[in-house]
Amino acid sequence: MAVTAESLSHCSSSDKGPVVPTTPMVTFLERVQEAALKTVKETNFDPKLYVDLSLKLNLSTTEKAFDLLQKSANGSLSVEGLKGFIEKYFGGAGSDLMYVEPVDFVPEPKGFLPKVENPEVRAWALEVHALWKNLSRKVSDEVHKRPELHTILPLPEQVVIPGSRFREVYYWDSYWVIRGLLASKMHETAKAIVTNLIYLIEEYGYVLNGARAYYTNRSQPPLLSAMVHAIYSRTGDMQLVRKSLPALLKEYHFWNSGIHKVTIQDAQSCNHTLNRYYAMWNKPRPESSTIDTKSASNISNVSEKQHFYREVASSAESGWDFSTRWMRNPPDLTTLATTSILPVDLNAYILRMELDIAFLAKVTGDNSTAEHFLKASQARKEAIKSVFWNAEMGQWLDYWLNDSTCQEPQTWEACNQNKNVFASNFIPLWIESFHSDKSLVKKVMESLQKSGLLRAAGIATSLTNSGEQWDFPNGWAPLQHMIVEGLGRSESKKARSVAEDIAVRWIRTNYAGYKKTGTMHEKYDVEKCGEFGGGGEYVPQTGFGWSNGVVLAFLEEFGWPQDRKIGC
Numbered sequence: 090m091a092v093t094a095e096s097l098s099h100c101s102s103s104d105k106g107p108v109v110p111t112t113p114m115v116t117f118l119e120r121v122q123e124a125a126l127k128t129v130k131e132t133n134f135d136p137k138l139y140v141d142l143s144l145k146l147n148l149s150t151t152e153k154a155f156d157l158l159q160k161s162a163n164g165s166l167s168v169e170g171l172k173g174f175i176e177k178y179f180g181g182a183g184s185d186l187m188y189v190e191p192v193d194f195v196p197e198p199k200g201f202l203p204k205v206e207n208p209e210v211r212a213w214a215l216e217v218h219a220l221w222k223n224l225s226r227k228v229s230d231e232v233h234k235r236p237e238l239h240t241i242l243p244l245p246e247q248v249v250i251p252g253s254r255f256r257e258v259y260y261w262d263s264y265w266v267i268r269g270l271l272a273s274k275m276h277e278t279a280k281a282i283v284t285n286l287i288y289l290i291e292e293y294g295y296v297l298n299g300a301r302a303y304y305t306n307r308s309q310p311p312l313l314s315a316m317v318h319a320i321y322s323r324t325g326d327m328q329l330v331r332k333s334l335p336a337l338l339k340e341y342h343f344w345n346s347g348i349h350k351v352t353i354q355d356a357q358s359c360n361h362t363l364n365r366y367y368a369m370w371n372k373p374r375p376e377s378s379t380i381d382t383k384s385a386s387n388i389s390n391v392s393e394k395q396h397f398y399r400e401v402a403s404s405a406e407s408g409w410d411f412s413t414r415w416m417r418n419p420p421d422l423t424t425l426a427t428t429s430i431l432p433v434d435l436n437a438y439i440l441r442m443e444l445d446i447a448f449l450a451k452v453t454g455d456n457s458t459a460e461h462f463l464k465a466s467q468a469r470k471e472a473i474k475s476v477f478w479n480a481e482m483g484q485w486l487d488y489w490l491n492d493s494t495c496q497e498p499q500t501w502e503a504c505n506q507n508k509n510v511f512a513s514n515f516i517p518l519w520i521e522s523f524h525s526d527k528s529l530v531k532k533v534m535e536s537l538q539k540s541g542l543l544r545a546a547g548i549a550t551s552l553t554n555s556g557e558q559w560d561f562p563n564g565w566a567p568l569q570h571m572i573v574e575g576l577g578r579s580e581s582k583k584a585r586s587v588a589e590d591i592a593v594r595w596i597r598t599n600y601a602g603y604k605k606t607g608t609m610h611e612k613y614d615v616e617k618c619g620e621f622g623g624g625g626e627y628v629p630q631t632g633f634g635w636s637n638g639v640v641l642a643f644l645e646e647f648g649w650p651q652d653r654k655i656g657c
């Protein structure tokens with residue numbers, strides 16, 4: 090019998106795994122969030138707003154005042170009552186981050202995008218470049234003095250945020266922000282971002298999802314090594330490499346131990362170690378507490394509820410929150426099963442981490458570390474081939490574990506590969522070990538062309554229109570970039586031209602969207618040139634860090650000839 094995701098064993102539905110407690114302040118702000126939902130009843134209620142507030146007085150005084158307010162209102166607060174309370178006791182969301190002009194920003198950097206000849210595109214690129222000023226912040230002195238009054242974490246350096254409701258640094262977004270900053274010649278700002286992420290590793294043992302007290306229970310796609318590699322390639326900054334290496338080793342240990350690590354025995358009885366997303370949390374996400382509580386309302390068993398919350402947080406750790414990719418029974422969100430999946434992209438990122446660490450250790454003269462990580466990368470490359478590669482489809486496929494809590498090693502079965510098409514099935518192309526193989530690139534490129542993912546305005550995230558934001562018809566800047574860069578770096582002329590074609594479509598839709606709305610968007614609808622994306626649990630956001638970064642990186646790589654049309 091063919092095993093489908095739905096028919097796999099479900100004995101993992103009770104919760105297992107560590108929990109990193111949150112702070113009392115976050116717990117209190119969740120109560121304010123809940124009260125606000127009941128009071129303001131907005132259609133576009135954003136729960137994150139409330140956990141981003143800062144306290145004017147200490148927690149116990151504020152809590153007492155809140156309890157009194159609720160008591161006097163008999164549990165049903167008025168809009169004015171709540172508004173007055175918030176104004177009196179809290180600093181607004183984002184008020185603990187100061188706007189700062191980046192130290193290395195100039196309106197037109199020397200040597201900026203030399204291959205962009207078309208004046209219209211050049212003028213727009215300079216506007217996108219200028220957006221770094223809007224997105225630059227510094228954590229205020231108040232946060233450093235009294236961190237317990239804030240959910241923003243006291244990062245030491247200047248930061249670049251994604252934009253709009255995302256008022257704090259995000260882990261994987263930072264990679265594309267850095268790629269854009271490098272195109273903008275803003276090397277110091279790029280290094281400051283890395284210094285902040287190293288600080289998080291020193292404090293918590295890994296890079297958090299984002300720099301907030303409520304993100305301390307999970308990470309995000311691990312790309313710090315790729316950031317250091319990108320900056321070193323441009324600047325040759327050895328000091329940065331030396332400072333980063335101990336942190337990268339610590340981060341590598343985080344991903345390669347405990348719950349994130351799984352052993353699989355392949356068809357030849359060979360054991361492989363691979364990794365998965367697994368959040369250290371089994372309650373509603375504080376930034377979306379009211380939403381998660383509602384989603385779980387039909388789950389009555391306590392352990393099953395906790396397990397669901399863990400799957401929700403683990404999906405957020407993947408950066409793909411949310412997608413049918415993680416559901417046993419799409420589009421039913423309650424069937425999220427991210428911890429029961431070995432994801433192709435995560436393992437490609439960790440392969441990249443191994444290769445980057447080997448490279449960076451070698452440049453510092455640490456040959457034994459370099460050797461060790463080169464060996465680890467060879468083992469992972471084999472594992473990726475054995476577990477994920479599907480020769481018939483010409484894609485790497487996510488692998489469903491029989492049961493996320495079963496004894497290891499599990500035995501690999503062909504029917505456990507997830508045959509659905511996702512953009513992540515092509516992410517290994519981004520890694521040198523794969524894009525250096527010309528015949529492999531040809532096969533994967535042809536598979537991409539036939540997959541249905543290539544659309545008028547870029548690569549779709551999946552083929553399923555589920556209403557979730559990491560599904561069809563949304564296209565996301567990071568996914569376009571990794572696939573384009575992988576194809577573009579191969580030796581195949583055809584692959585390089587497919588890469589350029591996708592980049593051109595993506596640049597056009599970003600341009601048209603910008604001209605229409607005056608802003609850059611977090612995600613785009615790849616069916617319609619110039620339209621931004623939607624779906625998911627919050628309204629579409631603008632700003633936007635990784636979209637700006639990818640446009641600048643694409644324009645730097647491919648340029649824009651004088652006579653190429655920019656409109657849709």
Ligand SMILES: OC[C@H]1O[C@H](O[C@H]2O[C@H](CO)[C@@H](O)[C@H](O)[C@H]2O)[C@H](O)[C@@H](O)[C@@H]1O
Pocket residue numbers: 137251255259260261262298299374376377405406408409410411627
């Ligand atoms: O508030 C809901 C969720 O929002 C974040 O996820 C989305 O935005 C991030 C910042 O651009 C991005 O990194 C992520 O891929 C997006 O899905 C946040 O990362 C989640 O943890 C959070 O629950």
